[in-house]
Amino acid sequence: MPLTLLKYGLPGDHVPTRDIPPTPDLKRSYDVAIIGGGGHGLAAAHYLSKYHGIRNVAVLEKGYLAGGNTARNTTTIRSNYITNQSIRFYKEAVSLYESMSHELNFNVMFSQRGQLTLAHSDSTLRSFHLRAEMGRHNGTRISVVDQQQVRELCPHLNMDMGGQHEVVGGLWHEDGGTARHDAVAWGYAAQASGRGVEIHQRTEVQGFDIAGDRVAAIRTNRGTIRVGQVIQAAGGLNEQVARMAGIELPIRCFPLQAMVTQPLKPFLNTLVSSANLHTYLVQSSRGEIVIGGGSDPYQLAATRSTLDLKEQLAHGAVQLFPFLHNVKLLRQWAGITDMTPDYTPIMGASPLKNYWLDCGWGTWGFKATPVAGKYMAETVARERVADILQPFSLKRFETISLINEMGATAASH
Amino acid sequence: MKIMNCPFNGPRNSSEFTCFGPVRPPIDPDTADDAAWSRHMFQLDNTPGVIREWWRHTPSNYFFIAERNTVTDEIVATYEPAALHGKAITPKEITPKEIMP
Numbered sequence: 278m279p280l281t282l283l284k285y286g287l288p289g290d291h292v293p294t295r296d297i298p299p300t301p302d303l304k305r306s307y308d309v310a311i312i313g314g315g316g317h318g319l320a321a322a323h324y325l326s327k328y329h330g331i332r333n334v335a336v337l338e339k340g341y342l343a344g345g346n347t348a349r350n351t352t353t354i355r356s357n358y359i360t361n362q363s364i365r366f367y368k369e370a371v372s373l374y375e376s377m378s379h380e381l382n383f384n385v386m387f388s389q390r391g392q393l394t395l396a397h398s399d400s401t402l403r404s405f406h407l408r409a410e411m412g413r414h415n416g417t418r419i420s421v422v423d424q425q426q427v428r429e430l431c432p433h434l435n436m437d438m439g440g441q442h443e444v445v446g447g448l449w450h451e452d453g454g455t456a457r458h459d460a461v462a463w464g465y466a467a468q469a470s471g472r473g474v475e476i477h478q479r480t481e482v483q484g485f486d487i488a489g490d491r492v493a494a495i496r497t498n499r500g501t502i503r504v505g506q507v508i509q510a511a512g513g514l515n516e517q518v519a520r521m522a523g524i525e526l527p528i529r530c531f532p533l534q535a536m537v538t539q540p541l542k543p544f545l546n547t548l549v550s551s552a553n554l555h556t557y558l559v560q561s562s563r564g565e566i567v568i569g570g571g572s573d574p575y576q577l578a579a580t581r582s583t584l585d586l587k588e589q590l591a592h593g594a595v596q597l598f599p600f601l602h603n604v605k606l607l608r609q610w611a612g613i614t615d616m617t618p619d620y621t622p623i624m625g626a627s628p629l630k631n632y633w634l635d636c637g638w639g640t641w642g643f644k645a646t647p648v649a650g651k652y653m654a655e656t657v658a659r660e661r662v663a664d665i666l667q668p669f670s671l672k673r674f675e676t677i678s679l680i681n682e683m684g685a686t687a688a689s690h
Numbered sequence: 691m692k693i694m695n696c697p698f699n700g701p702r703n704s705s706e707f708t709c710f711g712p713v714r715p716p717i718d719p720d721t722a723d724d725a726a727w728s729r730h731m732f733q734l735d736n737t738p739g740v741i742r743e744w745w746r747h748t749p750s751n752y753f754f755i756a757e758r759n760t761v762t763d764e765i766v767a768t769y770e771p772a773a774l775h776g777k778a779i780t781p782k783e784i785t786p787k788e789i790m791p
């Protein structure tokens with residue numbers, strides 16, 4: 278990276294190039310079709326083309342590139358989950374972020390500043406001890422910290438909350454961080470299209486031609502294509518897309534809202550989260566305070582946002598940092614999240630032999646973008662579900678072997 | 691969706707209500723196999739459009755059914771749960787006295 282900067286920065290005759298070519302016409306057939314041009318679909322395209330030599334690939338995106346939840350998320354990256362299966366998986370996600378800018382030759386601005394989750398009661402602290410033990414057992418950097426350490430990590434935090442939600446300690450996760458979401462998606466897109474993957478924007482999947490237990494062709498608004506294999510990574514619309522293929526997913530759609538304030542001077546180095554207040558905050562590299570929290574209280578298939586949620590997030594933010602009370606909001610938005618019953622994704626095989634699922638990413642899937650892409654690509658290339666993905670199968674709902682991550686996802690990030 | 695019409699308490703601010711998710715079709719515990727149980731527990735209605743849900747008026751702890759459009763976020767109808775079991779939907783006059791000991 279620094280050498281490239283010198284090479285192009287000094288001479289002054291560098292001609293800028295497009296990151297991805299314009300959408301081409303659809304061909305008659307592809308080895309692999311990927312439904313959804315969000316971070317997950319694009320990462321899978323990158324890994325297929327770079328590591329498995331599969332380049333006759335079409336990414337089908339109904340809107341514009343990465344305009345779904347990839348564009349709307351608050352970019353928390355962490356691996357402090359509670360089950361072995363999840364921690365192992367998300368730990369690799371974090372380590373792939375550490376080398377991503379280099380891998381993609383694209384600065385994704387990964388900033389590993391650590392995440393602090395606050396406990397406001399002894400029972401929360403007890404669950405933090407369990408998470409810390411599980412995390413250390415799996416080789417991640419995580420520990421329970423006391424009030425004094427919380428003060429040192431986050432000097433501006435209001436510790437007593439007027440007596441209502443006194444901070445009694447926290448879960449300190451040094452591996453946690455953030456990255457720039459658009460850069461992640463565009464980095465993967467640029468790499469994949471550079472190797473011949475076609476990215477088809479404004480191309481909506483509208484139906485499937487099924488022959489026996491396989492998808493033979495995909496119907497889109499721009500024509501029908503024959504396909505060898507299919508990856509579904511359609512974000513908030515995963516349940517509906519799967520239904521078109523005759524696959525039932527245990528997914529319901531809930532809006533998740535977030536907002537940012539006007540830029541402030543840097544005062545908040547760590548990511549701060551409070552499950553009790555259903556609020557988390559991070560200061561972006563532009564100085565804006567990004568504020569997120571819990572999902573809407575009932576399901577909805579629309580990205581409208583509400584005053585109720587805005588008030589709730591503002592309330593939490595002001596409790597944690599009272600001096601934010603007269604800071605103005607700059608933007609607010611919502612995304613539709615595809616929620617599973619156990620707050621764990623669904624990856625791997627489907628009832629159709631050549632149709633692979635990368636779904637149920639709900640409120641927590643941005644951090645998994647590289648690792649899901651890597652192992653979905655491996656799965657498709659070998660036509661066998663990668664070992665690390667096995668626990669996340671759709672079948673787990675039939676055998677009632679759920680992976681409960683609800684507690685570790687409570688403030689939805 | 692700002693106001694919800696509770697069959698028991700009348701129109702109230704939506705912040706007074708809690709959603710308990712889609713109504714599930716009944717299951718026969720004597721004959722249901724694992725797949726049927728799995729569907730019953732995890733496969734809930736996610737149709738974009740009108741769905742039928744359990745709601746509670748939180749202060750009075752009264753449970754009822756609402757039909758709600760998940761695209762427009764509008765309440766289409768609210769009624770007593772008895773209507774689910776084939777009984778007529780009658781806006782019965784219950785006074786709080788009758789249900790309190």
Ligand SMILES: Cc1cc2nc3c(=O)[nH]c(=O)nc-3n(C[C@H](O)[C@H](O)[C@H](O)COP(=O)(O)OP(=O)(O)OC[C@H]3O[C@@H](n4cnc5c(N)ncnc54)[C@H](O)[C@@H]3O)c2cc1C
Pocket residue numbers: 312313314315316317318337338339340341342343344345346347348349350351352353354480481482483510511512513514518533534535569610611612613614638639640641642643644645689690
């Ligand atoms: C407000 C908010 C905050 C969040 N915060 C975090 C966080 O802090 N950390 C974290 O890890 N995760 C977070 N998430 C979750 C995260 O954003 C998602 O899980 C992740 O971005 C999913 O990526 P994806 O590529 O699978 O889906 P998306 O980025 O949603 O991409 C799916 C794409 O599929 C396309 N599509 C859908 N249907 C069709 C069709 N029929 N034909 C063609 N294309 C179709 C869509 O247009 C979309 O572009 C948050 C989500 C929201 C909404």
